[in-house]
Amino acid sequence: MDRKQQPSRYPLGTVSNDLRILRGDSSLELSQYRDQHFDVDDDEQEKSLEESSTLYVGNLSFHTTEEQIHELFSRCGDIKHVFMGVDKIKKKACSFCFVEYYDRLDAENAMWCLNGTSLDDHIIHTDWDLGFREGRQYGRCRPGGQASNVFREDSDVGRGGSGKQAQAHDKRGVQ
Amino acid sequence: MYLRCGEIGMFTRFCRLCPGLERSCTKRKMQRWTASLPTLKAILKDARRHTCPCYKYGLLRNHIRKKSILCEALQHNLPPFTPPPHTEDSVYPMPRVIFRMFDYTDDPEGPVMPGSHSVERFVIEENLHCIIKSHWKERKTCAAQLVSYPGKNKIPLNYHIVEVIFAELFQLPAPPHIDVMYTTLLIELCKLQPGSLPQVLAQATEMLYMRLDTMNTTCVDRFINWFSHHLSNFQFRWSWEDWSDCLTQDPESPKPKFVREVLEKCMRLSYHQRILDIVPPTFSALCPANPTCIYKYGDESSNSLPGHSVALCLAVAFKSKATNDEIFSILKDVPNPNQDDDDDEGFSFNPLKIEVFVQTLLHLAAKSFSHSFSALAKFHEVFKTLAESDEGKLHVLRVMFEVWRNHPQMIAVLVDKMIRTQIVDCAAVANWIFSSELSRDFTRLFVWEILHSTIRKMNKHVLKIQKELEEAKEKLARQHKRRSDDDDRSSDRKDGALEEQIERLQEKVESAQSEQKNLFLVIFQRFIMILTEHLVRCETDGTSVLTPWYKNCIERLQQIFLQHHQIIQQYMVTLENLLFTAELDPHILAVFQQFCALQA
Numbered sequence: 031m032d033r034k035q036q037p038s039r040y041p042l043g044t045v046s047n048d049l050r051i052l053r054g055d056s057s058l059e060l061s062q063y064r065d066q067h068f069d070v071d072d073d074e075q076e077k078s079l080e081e082s083s084t085l086y087v088g089n090l091s092f093h094t095t096e097e098q099i100h101e102l103f104s105r106c107g108d109i110k111h112v113f114m115g116v117d118k119i120k121k122k123a124c125s126f127c128f129v130e131y132y133d134r135l136d137a138e139n140a141m142w143c144l145n146g147t148s149l150d151d152h153i154i155h156t157d158w159d160l161g162f163r164e165g166r167q168y169g170r171c172r173p174g175g176q177a178s179n180v181f182r183e184d185s186d187v188g189r190g191g192s193g194k195q196a197q198a199h200d201k202r203g204v205q
Numbered sequence: 206m207y208l209r210c211g212e213i214g215m216f217t218r219f220c221r222l223c224p225g226l227e228r229s230c231t232k233r234k235m236q237r238w239t240a241s242l243p244t245l246k247a248i249l250k251d252a253r254r255h256t257c258p259c260y261k262y263g264l265l266r267n268h269i270r271k272k273s274i275l276c277e278a279l280q281h282n283l284p285p286f287t288p289p290p291h292t293e294d295s296v297y298p299m300p301r302v303i304f305r306m307f308d309y310t311d312d313p314e315g316p317v318m319p320g321s322h323s324v325e326r327f328v329i330e331e332n333l334h335c336i337i338k339s340h341w342k343e344r345k346t347c348a349a350q351l352v353s354y355p356g357k358n359k360i361p362l363n364y365h366i367v368e369v370i371f372a373e374l375f376q377l378p379a380p381p382h383i384d385v386m387y388t389t390l391l392i393e394l395c396k397l398q399p400g401s402l403p404q405v406l407a408q409a410t411e412m413l414y415m416r417l418d419t420m421n422t423t424c425v426d427r428f429i430n431w432f433s434h435h436l437s438n439f440q441f442r443w444s445w446e447d448w449s450d451c452l453t454q455d456p457e458s459p460k461p462k463f464v465r466e467v468l469e470k471c472m473r474l475s476y477h478q479r480i481l482d483i484v485p486p487t488f489s490a491l492c493p494a495n496p497t498c499i500y501k502y503g504d505e506s507s508n509s510l511p512g513h514s515v516a517l518c519l520a521v522a523f524k525s526k527a528t529n530d531e532i533f534s535i536l537k538d539v540p541n542p543n544q545d546d547d548d549d550e551g552f553s554f555n556p557l558k559i560e561v562f563v564q565t566l567l568h569l570a571a572k573s574f575s576h577s578f579s580a581l582a583k584f585h586e587v588f589k590t591l592a593e594s595d596e597g598k599l600h601v602l603r604v605m606f607e608v609w610r611n612h613p614q615m616i617a618v619l620v621d622k623m624i625r626t627q628i629v630d631c632a633a634v635a636n637w638i639f640s641s642e643l644s645r646d647f648t649r650l651f652v653w654e655i656l657h658s659t660i661r662k663m664n665k666h667v668l669k670i671q672k673e674l675e676e677a678k679e680k681l682a683r684q685h686k687r688r689s690d691d692d693d694r695s696s697d698r699k700d701g702a703l704e705e706q707i708e709r710l711q712e713k714v715e716s717a718q719s720e721q722k723n724l725f726l727v728i729f730q731r732f733i734m735i736l737t738e739h740l741v742r743c744e745t746d747g748t749s750v751l752t753p754w755y756k757n758c759i760e761r762l763q764q765i766f767l768q769h770h771q772i773i774q775q776y777m778v779t780l781e782n783l784l785f786t787a788e789l790d791p792h793i794l795a796v797f798q799q800f801c802a803l804q805a
Binding site for chain 1: 341342343344383384385386388389392430434437438440470473474475476573574575578614615618621658662
């Protein structure tokens with residue numbers, strides 16, 4: 031697999047950027063997400079992400095267990111560790127986790143094959159991660175969970191019903 | 206067989222070469238080509254008729270219109286081709302089986318499916334394989350490309366796609382790509398063609414189920430994994446009643462076994478109650494056990510068990526965050542049922558010490574995998590000491606199995622962790638799998654997944670150290686080169702350290718390779734013992750050898766040879782002289798001889 035060029039070097043629309051798109055493996059491309067809590071610049075983050083064998087897994091059901099995640103992601107290779115996401119305040123499951131493999135290739139297989147498929151009736155989302163460090167297992171939104179859950183518009187029983195914002199809006203509407 | 210405009214000329218030249226090719230194959234090792242012969246014969250048949258209907262099914266429909274242009278196009282003269290002679294070092298590809306599931310009767314209302322041996326069938330198959338090969342990492346693109354295959358209105362495309370995907374998934378010894386890819390590709394195809402593909406897939410599943418009695422065990426494993434993962438993406442919806450025939454069969458026969466294993470895997474992707482809810486009540490006997498921990502010192506009736514009081518003591522100690530030393534001192538007083546008097550140190554193999562420690566710790570850490578892994582890490586020192594001897598290692602595995610026999614997934618992850626933290630070694634796991642405690646579960650899938658995972662860890666370990674040695678040698682070579690370039694004498698000292706490192710690594714490599722060979726020898730030896738026992742018993746009782754258990758066991762032995770053939774090839778002489786000798790029962794020897802033939 032070709033090593034991708036740093037996206038920040040070539041502005042969009044230039045020839046080099048178009049060629050990069052043709053050569054690249056879009057399933058493994060880095061998403062826009064960069065961890066704001068880390069004192070590491072974007073270029074460094076991207077370099078680490080391109081060598082990482084840890085995946086962030088999002089949109090899990092609150093009920094999804096470590097065992098279920100282990101079963102699914104084991105189908106791509108040997109797992110080193112699963113770190114379950116936790117609501118910082120309630121200390122309960124928080125619909126995301128980190129899966130760390132021993133080999134980068136196994137993580138790539140998971141990105142190619144499992145991203146966008148179902149676990150526990152939820153379409154899960156996988157993304158490259160910098161690697162687990164203490165503190166990263168906590169949701170960063172003020173209520174303690176994940177921003178993606180608070181601002182969710184749809185109703186998802188497995189993630190606590192409506193997003194918090196939607197719930198608040200409903201209550202106001204009723205009043 | 207991937208035909209494009211410019212290659213038509215080349216193709217017809219190739220066809221004229223084929224009779225020569227066929228003749229030379231006949232002279233050499235014919236059996237190698239047996240599987241490819243249908244393809245060659247099909248090509249030859251049409252080439253001799255000087256027609257190439259296959260090009261009509263090529264990716265570019267322009268062929269037909271541009272035929273006159275093609276005839277005037279640049280003609281290629283291919284030189285004569287002589288296959289290289291056979292030598293001892295020649296490496297041949299594994300024979301390939303032509304996989305056929307469907308024929309024209311399977312879709313009577315749609316377009317006619319080209320015959321199994323027709324060249325059109327091979328061309329479509331080849332093109333679909335090409336699409337998968339090019340796009341498998343991007344399953345949306347791959348699925349889109351597959352369903353927009355040109356000429357799709359003239360062929361039952363969904364049937365071809367499903368057949369090609371299963372052909373790859375069931376390929377022996379291994380599929381071209383990772384197994385899980387085929388599952389998610391089929392899911393993507395179901396999403397793209399929700400009105401037609403799921404029905405074909407259901408039909409295929411039904412057909413595969415009907416053929417379970419004769420299906421190769423490795424293929425059954427992949428079928429189980431595929432089907433359970435597939436169901437988990439579709440709310441486990443399936444017409445289980447259609448498979449009620451399996452309920453009246455011997456539980457060890459392939460169909461009920463398959464359903465049991467599928468339900469177990471489905472449970473791993475969901476939870477126990479879900480499985481009870483998705484199957485009809487008649488299937489409850491095939492449902493997996495609730496994956497709970499079994500703690501022998503837990504209830505009142507266990508008061509009389511030896512070591513009970515120590516177990517309670519340990520439980521209190523664990524909960525108050527005791528250290529390894531504190532645990533050691535509690536265990537010191539545990540009597541050894543095997544000896545009249547303990548050693549002075551008290552740490553020779555003591556099965557009771559292992560029992561109370563492992564039972565209590567695993568019970569307290571039962572909440573999740575993470576809890577259990579933390580427990581193994583925290584009390585690693587105690588584990589290592591108790592499991593120092595070979596019997597100790599075996600007993601740790603035995604006790605762990607007693608605690609978690611309802612939760613095969615937990616057993617697998619604990620064995621993995623114990624190997625990686627060197628509490629047990631690979632040979633201990635192999636011996637444990639063939640022990641009498643596991644005989645009841647010997648044919649269950651989780652046991653073989655553990656064994657193959659253990660072998661893979663061993664292989665990876667050897668490769669890793671070999672790589673380290675190579676890197677060190679390269680570093681030394683570079684250093685020498687630089688020295689000869691610079692004429693610098695002072696780097697002699699640097700050499701010394703590196704040379705020492707290389708020597709240490711060399712020893713490490715030899716030790717690892719020796720451990721690897723020993724692992725395979727243990728496995729083969731245990732297979733021979735267990736199969737011989739069965740054969741002798743059947744002869745004495747006058748019963749048929751061919752029980753479901755026997756078929757399963759023989760195929761598991763074949764599976765070891767096939768899955769790890771590259772490593773095993775190094776040991777052929779030892780295997781022939783030490784284990785698979787002429788005195789061995791012909792049933793068992795046949796497996797070895799078949800393997801030798803594959804490599805011939």
